[in-house]
Amino acid sequence: MTRHARTRTSNISTRVLATLGAALGFAVISADAEAGLLGGLLVGTTCVNIVTQGLSAATPTGLTGSLTTLPCSGIDPQFGPFSGSGDVSSFVDYGVMKTIGHTTSAGLMGFAQSSTGLGYSDLVTFDPVNSLLIGQSATVQAQIQLQALLIGGTEWSLDVTFGGAQETFSSFDFTDCSTPCTFDLTLGMTLGTSTQLLVNLMASDVAVLDGSSSFDLSQSVYWDGIQSVTVDGQPVAFTLTSVSKHNWVESSVPGSGPTPAPEPASVALLAMGLLGLGFSLRREVRR
Numbered sequence: 001m002t003r004h005a006r007t008r009t010s011n012i013s014t015r016v017l018a019t020l021g022a023a024l025g026f027a028v029i030s031a032d033a034e035a036g037l038l039g040g041l042l043v044g045t046t047c048v049n050i051v052t053q054g055l056s057a058a059t060p061t062g063l064t065g066s067l068t069t070l071p072c073s074g075i076d077p078q079f080g081p082f083s084g085s086g087d088v089s090s091f092v093d094y095g096v097m098k099t100i101g102h103t104t105s106a107g108l109m110g111f112a113q114s115s116t117g118l119g120y121s122d123l124v125t126f127d128p129v130n131s132l133l134i135g136q137s138a139t140v141q142a143q144i145q146l147q148a149l150l151i152g153g154t155e156w157s158l159d160v161t162f163g164g165a166q167e168t169f170s171s172f173d174f175t176d177c178s179t180p181c182t183f184d185l186t187l188g189m190t191l192g193t194s195t196q197l198l199v200n201l202m203a204s205d206v207a208v209l210d211g212s213s214s215f216d217l218s219q220s221v222y223w224d225g226i227q228s229v230t231v232d233g234q235p236v237a238f239t240l241t242s243v244s245k246h247n248w249v250e251s252s253v254p255g256s257g258p259t260p261a262p263e264p265a266s267v268a269l270l271a272m273g274l275l276g277l278g279f280s281l282r283r284e285v286r287r
Contacts, residue, residue, distance in 0.1 A: 035122045035243035039063045039092050042115040045084035047072035062093030082107030084207070088114040094122065094244050095223035095252035102214040103207035112207045119200040122244045126191050126229055129237040134192035138231050142185040143224035145253055148177045152213030154205040158221060161198040162187040182224060197248070225251035
């Protein structure tokens with residue numbers, strides 16, 4: 001299923017980024033960054049101060065982290081007993097982002113929230129095989145895939161920025177990505193010029209009263225590869241280099257790579273099997 005982004009930016013982008021930025025003291029990857037990975041986690045409940053954990057930038061290996069609040073409980077003089085708990089975990093690497101969060105609450109004053117913000121940044125250069133095209137404006141067609149299982153008060157937002165242009169997808173516009181949603185990206189750049197690619201994912205869930213909420217993006221987000229580069233609508237042959245050394249032409253979706261060539265031993269066995277089958281059929285014909 002292929003879906004296109006709407007121009008409206010989701011409220012979650014501002015809210016979660018502001019919350020994570022303030023609580024973690026962590027800056028989401030900006031246009032000033034070159035190449036790096038970034039992640040942050042936040043969990044809060046009614047009776048415990050907000051607990052935070054940031055993930056430091058690192059290349060080229062992925063970042064992983066998890067955070068859980070101790071279950072809190074109390075008795076409000078007016079509204080009675082309440083409780084809240086939450087947890088969140090995440091992983092980010094070039095082309096891959098995964099996160100899971102859960103919250104539960106009980107009582108009229110029960111409240112819990114878990115949030116995550118992940119991102120990666122890279123500088124990529126498209127060098128045309130025809131050197132006469134260097135400096136020409138080109139259009140890049142690419143795809144990114146997301147799968148999200150949401151329960152309760154849960155939201156997610158995905159931003160892709162390339163060459164200054166941004167496309168935003170969110171749970172406000174795409175309410176059912178329980179099976180993978182594949183988003184088409186139309187990006188612009190100049191051939192032979194280093195261009196920045198930024199991908200940010202935000203997710204958040206909230207539980208209030210006697211409730212529970214969770215988000216499961218453990219199968220997402222996968223970069224699904226570059227389909228084409230064109231100049232004036234005509235395909236252009238090119239080579240791609242990146243600071244992170246990641247190959248953005250290829251898809252990061254599991255199982256999407258080229259079919260591996262059979263091992264020599266397997267080829268030999270197959271040949272022997274076909275030879276034996278042919279010999280048997282020949283005997284049958286003679287009979």
